[in-house]
Amino acid sequence: MDKIFRIKRFDPEKDNAARWEDFPVELGPHERLLDGLVRTKEFTDGSLTFRRSCAHGMCGSCAMKINGRSRLACQTLAGDMPELVVFEPLPAFPVIKDLVVDMEPFFEKIKSVMPYLVNDEPLPSRERPQSPEEMEKILDSIRCILCACCTSSCPVYWGDKQYLGPAALVKAARFVLDSRDRGGKARLDLVSGAHGAARCHSIYNCVEACPRDIDVTRHIAILKRQTLKRGLRGAR
Numbered sequence: 001m002d003k004i005f006r007i008k009r010f011d012p013e014k015d016n017a018a019r020w021e022d023f024p025v026e027l028g029p030h031e032r033l034l035d036g037l038v039r040t041k042e043f044t045d046g047s048l049t050f051r052r053s054c055a056h057g058m059c060g061s062c063a064m065k066i067n068g069r070s071r072l073a074c075q076t077l078a079g080d081m082p083e084l085v086v087f088e089p090l091p092a093f094p095v096i097k098d099l100v101v102d103m104e105p106f107f108e109k110i111k112s113v114m115p116y117l118v119n120d121e122p123l124p125s126r127e128r129p130q131s132p133e134e135m136e137k138i139l140d141s142i143r144c145i146l147c148a149c150c151t152s153s154c155p156v157y158w159g160d161k162q163y164l165g166p167a168a169l170v171k172a173a174r175f176v177l178d179s180r181d182r183g184g185k186a187r188l189d190l191v192s193g194a195h196g197a198a199r200c201h202s203i204y205n206c207v208e209a210c211p212r213d214i215d216v217t218r219h220i221a222i223l224k225r226q227t228l229k230r231g232l233r234g235a236r
């Protein structure tokens with residue numbers, strides 16, 4: 001199966017602006033687009049730059065815009081794509097080179113919502129137990145691989161770079177809903193500002209983009225409800 005990979009290229013050492021370059025690539029229908037990118041780099045143009053690591057949809061490194069949509073190159077089968085496959089760097093992040101973007105602004109947002117378990121109570125002898133029902137509440141959100149497909153697809157984030165964005169809000173919800181966590185109030189304060197959960201317009205691009213099928217908007221809605229309730233109670 002012959003494909004044309006049309007790739008948006010940008011080398012900060014040579015280019016004043018981004019340019020397009022086409023590469024013919026032969027791929028079987030069950031091969032992933034990442035296979036084609038790796039082959040192009042190995043055999044056609046060693047300067048082609050993109051991120052990848054696990055090649056199995058687990059690390060989030062290979063997120064990029066493919067035919068207009070943020071997705072993982074390692075999870076996209078050649079057979080599901082038309083002959084012309086257009087690759088661009090993830091939208092809304094500064095481009096470093098070719099398909100590699102600066103993820104620092106993304107990880108800063110994640111860090112800002114306390115993405116860790118807070119619990120100062122004395123440690124039990126074995127572990128902090130959870131019932132299956134309690135576990136059920138976080139099963140969806142713990143699948144996040146921080147690929148940024150959701151945040152880069154969010155029109156609110158495109159227009160407001162201070163907005164925490166879907167991924168950071170899902171991370172906050174993941175701990176707010178965790179029965180073992182005691183940092184909920186502080187975390188709700190962090191997501192309740194003008195650039196927090198209330199900024200979400202429920203556009204659902206994030207849900208469509210998520211390669212892990214996380215119901216992102218539902219998690220943001222939970223945060224909206226909880227921050228609103230907390231506001232009405234006077235943030236006690």
Ligand code: FES
Pocket residue numbers: 051052053054055056057058059060061062063072073074075
């Ligand atoms: S390379 Fe790890 S998710 Fe694609």
